Amino acid sequence: MLWLDLGNTRLKYWLTDDIGQIISHDATQHLQAPAELLMGLTDRFERYAPDFIGISSVLGDELNAKVSKTLSRLNIPFEFVHVDAEYPLMRSAYDANQLGCDRWLQMLGAVDKTKRQCVIGCGTAVTIDLIDHATHLGGYIFPNIYLQRESLFSGTKQITISNGTFDSITQGTTTQDAVHRGILLSIVGAVNEISNRHPNFELIMTGGDAQMIAQHVNRSVRIRDDLLLNGLARYFDHSKK
Ligand SMILES: Nc1ncnc2c1ncn2[C@@H]1O[C@H](COP(=O)(O)OP(=O)(O)OP(=O)(O)O)[C@@H](O)[C@H]1O
Numbered sequence: 001m002l003w004l005d006l007g008n009t010r011l012k013y014w015l016t017d018d019i020g021q022i023i024s025h026d027a028t029q030h031l032q033a034p035a036e037l038l039m040g041l042t043d044r045f046e047r048y049a050p051d052f053i054g055i056s057s058v059l060g061d062e063l064n065a066k067v068s069k070t071l072s073r074l075n076i077p078f079e080f081v082h083v084d085a086e087y088p089l090m091r092s093a094y095d096a097n098q099l100g101c102d103r104w105l106q107m108l109g110a111v112d113k114t115k116r117q118c119v120i121g122c123g124t125a126v127t128i129d130l131i132d133h134a135t136h137l138g139g140y141i142f143p144n145i146y147l148q149r150e151s152l153f154s155g156t157k158q159i160t161i162s163n164g165t166f167d168s169i170t171q172g173t174t175t176q177d178a179v180h181r182g183i184l185l186s187i188v189g190a191v192n193e194i195s196n197r198h199p200n201f202e203l204i205m206t207g208g209d210a211q212m213i214a215q216h217v218n219r220s221v222r223i224r225d226d227l228l229l230n231g232l233a234r235y236f237d238h239s240k241k
């Protein structure tokens with residue numbers, strides 16, 4: 001099977017064998033031209049010869065249509081995930097027409113009907129979602145640390161910071177530190193607040209910035225890099241039955 005994640009910033013794919021082991025994996029910035037990027041990958045995908053391609057996309061109808069056109073040339077069946085609020089594994093109180101399918105799949109990949117869970121996605125946007133015994137209660141969306149820095153940069157005159165590291169939440173005494181520490185605190189503080197409000201919810205983090213954020217959170221966090229892929233596998237396993 002081939003699994004595609006068309007994210008806000010990057011296109012990721014995983015090739016798995018019959019028992020779900022990852023044989024190949026890659027991630028590339030698509031610069032809002034995912035179909036063109038896929039075109040360059042078709043030779044590789046043809047060589048892989050998967051029997052099916054399962055797709056998660058948050059790129060919207062227009063780009064998805066272009067992606068479909070590119071994938072049609074491969075003669076391999078493919079299907080986009082559609083969010084379903086009444087899905088048997090997890091019900092959701094969220095507006096299903098609006099819920100991003102990456103968020104939904106990450107939750108589907110983590111959901112455990114015996115637990116209360118808080119799933120935190122640390123990608124281009126940071127998302128926090130609460131799940132109570134397999135019912136999605138709702139969540140929050142934040143710009144990630146880089147988007148926050150860009151918005152300060154472009155919305156102010158005296159903040160000209162465009163690089164630096166996000167490594168502390170202690171108060172800063174220079175613009176550079178105040179910007180980086182303030183932004184990191186906005187995310188870490190939100191996670192800690194949610195954690196305090198929902199002490200019985202297990203904290204689960206995924207995405208490229210998970211480690212950076214988790215180390216400042218005042219409770220133990222389970223980092224799982226496989227949530228979206230796991231969600232895709234669960235979704236298509238179910239939809240085939
Ligand atoms: N090789 C890398 N390329 C880009 N970002 C990376 C890389 N390694 C780690 N990161 C970190 O991962 C974050 C992005 O997380 P993730 O990979 O989950 O999302 P994304 O693919 O950029 O976004 P999306 O899934 O929304 O397209 C970036 O903010 C960056 O700090």
Ligand SMILES: CC(C)(CO)[C@@H](O)C(=O)NCCC(=O)O
Nearest residue numbers: 058098099100101102103125141
């Ligand atoms: C929130 C993001 C940007 C996270 O990648 C994505 O899931 C998305 O575009 N969602 C649509 C809005 C929503 O989930 O309500």
Ligand SMILES: [K+]
Nearest residue numbers: 008058059060
């Ligand atoms: K947008």
